[in-house]
Amino acid sequence: DNSVMEAFFKSLKAEELYRNNYRSEREFRERVQKYIVFYNNKRPHQINRYRTPNATEDAYYKRIGSRA
Numbered sequence: 151d152n153s154v155m156e157a158f159f160k161s162l163k164a165e166e167l168y169r170n171n172y173r174s175e176r177e178f179r180e181r182v183q184k185y186i187v188f189y190n191n192k193r194p195h196q197i198n199r200y201r202t203p204n205a206t207e208d209a210y211y212k213r214i215g216s217r218a
Contacts, residue, residue: 161189 166185172178194200201209 158189161193 162182162185166181170181172181190203192202194202195206198206
């Protein structure tokens with residue numbers, strides 16, 4: 151099942167790639183890298199109860215760590 155990656159690429163295309171014209175491959179790569187950081191650290195996700203993926207993962211490990 152690859153639904154997580156499909157959702158990511160759908161967002162990448164809609165929010166970054168189709169909205170911009172890149173002047174070079176370097177600019178394209180830099181913008182994609184910035185989008186990945188934004189997607190994981192700043193963009194809230196409905197499936198994660200409007201938390202970022204990194205915040206959701208941190209909460210998971212805190213919860214698991216408190217059980218040990």
